[in-house]
Amino acid sequence: MNDTLEQLRNRLDDINMELLRLLNARAEVVRSIGEIKEKQGLSKFDPIRERKMLDDLVNHNPGPFKDSEIRQLFKEIFKASLNLQEEDHKPKLLVSRNKQPDDTVLDIKGTVIGGTAQVMIAGPCSVESYEQLRTVAAALKEAGVKVMRGGAFKPRTSPYDFQGLGVEGLKMLKEVGDEFGLATISEIVHPAHIDIAAEYIDIIQIGARNMQNFELLKEAGKAKVPVLLKRGIAATLEEFIHAAEYIAVSGNSRLMLIERGIRTYEKWTRNTLDISAVPILKQETHLPVLVDVTHSTGRKDILLPCAKAALAAGADGVMVEVHPDPQTALSDAAQQLDIPQFISLMKGIRESGLLKETVQK
Numbered sequence: 001m002n003d004t005l006e007q008l009r010n011r012l013d014d015i016n017m018e019l020l021r022l023l024n025a026r027a028e029v030v031r032s033i034g035e036i037k038e039k040q041g042l043s044k045f046d047p048i049r050e051r052k053m054l055d056d057l058v059n060h061n062p063g064p065f066k067d068s069e070i071r072q073l074f075k076e077i078f079k080a081s082l083n084l085q086e087e088d089h090k091p092k093l094l095v096s097r098n099k100q101p102d103d104t105v106l107d108i109k110g111t112v113i114g115g116t117a118q119v120m121i122a123g124p125c126s127v128e129s130y131e132q133l134r135t136v137a138a139a140l141k142e143a144g145v146k147v148m149r150g151g152a153f154k155p156r157t158s159p160y161d162f163q164g165l166g167v168e169g170l171k172m173l174k175e176v177g178d179e180f181g182l183a184t185i186s187e188i189v190h191p192a193h194i195d196i197a198a199e200y201i202d203i204i205q206i207g208a209r210n211m212q213n214f215e216l217l218k219e220a221g222k223a224k225v226p227v228l229l230k231r232g233i234a235a236t237l238e239e240f241i242h243a244a245e246y247i248a249v250s251g252n253s254r255l256m257l258i259e260r261g262i263r264t265y266e267k268w269t270r271n272t273l274d275i276s277a278v279p280i281l282k283q284e285t286h287l288p289v290l291v292d293v294t295h296s297t298g299r300k301d302i303l304l305p306c307a308k309a310a311l312a313a314g315a316d317g318v319m320v321e322v323h324p325d326p327q328t329a330l331s332d333a334a335q336q337l338d339i340p341q342f343i344s345l346m347k348g349i350r351e352s353g354l355l356k357e358t359v360q361k
């Protein structure tokens with residue numbers, strides 16, 4: 001009796017092996033078909049052919065499997081084959097991890113971003129005056145923050161709101177950045193301003209509202225400075241990655257992504273910080289991924305846990321807005337930290353041990 005069971009089991013093992021061989025042989029044929037279809041521009045999924053194959057199988061089914069079971073089993077095989085064809089021909093984006101397995105690492109005036117190095121970026125929402133900028137720059141320097149942000153071209157909801165100082169603001173960033181030894185970042189909203197921006201600032205920011213401004217993306221792709229691309233207000237991660245691809249394919253590989261919150265029905269935060277975007281973007285792309293805790297939350301009281309969450313989730317950096325006198329700020333007055341609040345945030349982040357900055361050269 002036991003002998004028979006053993007024999008049957010052995011037979012089953014042999015059949016399994018034979019099925020495995022056949023399934024893979026089938027997969028090879030499917031692959032070849034996929035290549036021909038790809039060349040001819042034909043769709044991989046052919047429902048008429050699939051139905052015919054299933055009908056033929058059922059017509060020749062000797063049992064004991066029921067026809068419905070045969071259909072179900074083969075449908076699974078067909079599905080796996082289709083996945084194989086699609087996977088083989090999925091275009092590899094330049095920004096994708098499967099195109100470049102190693103992390104993109106940027107060196108911005110000696111500050112390393114990406115790989116194992118993380119960065120803090122801080123500064124006012126808008127550049128308003130030399131005095132404002134110098135006060136912030138001094139606080140940043142004191143706190144050991146190496147990259148200063150400041151908007152010169154402000155994309156505002158209302159045309160009656162402060163629109164920024166324009167090129168004048170970029171010049172101020174350059175002067176104050178040089179004075180305090182800080183790298184600078186500022187948003188550019190018009191393709192025509194990319195070249196002039198490259199003269200004054202170290203990183204060009206493309207804002208949430210312009211994530212799919214394709215002409216701007218293409219122009220940023222031709223720029224000689226790194227680009228920080230913000231996630232659109234209602235952009236999916238796929239759209240975000242494709243927006244980054246526009247920049248990469250236009251020639252600029254010094255590229256970073258930043259999650260800045262997306263619009264949801266939640267009202268207690270300005271936007272909803274999508275923390276899951278961080279590990280997903282890190283997995284799907286090789287680019288540094290940062291988190292803007294200010295615009296994603298729109299509030300000052302939860303920045304420390306959000307910054308810690310971002311770093312714990314694998315973010316390569318955190319951006320935060322700081323202003324010497326937030327109440328009088330010309331934009332985003334409610335969400336900017338004052339300098340003592342900023343110092344305390346930095347202390348909290350450093351104490352968490354989650355921020356791994358590189359030593360300046």
Ligand code: PEP
Pocket residue numbers: 125151155187206207208209230260292295
């Ligand atoms: C900003 O960072 O100044 C800004 C306007 O942010 P966002 O584009 O994310 O709204």
Ligand code: MN
Pocket residue numbers: 125126295321331332
């Ligand atoms: Mn702002």
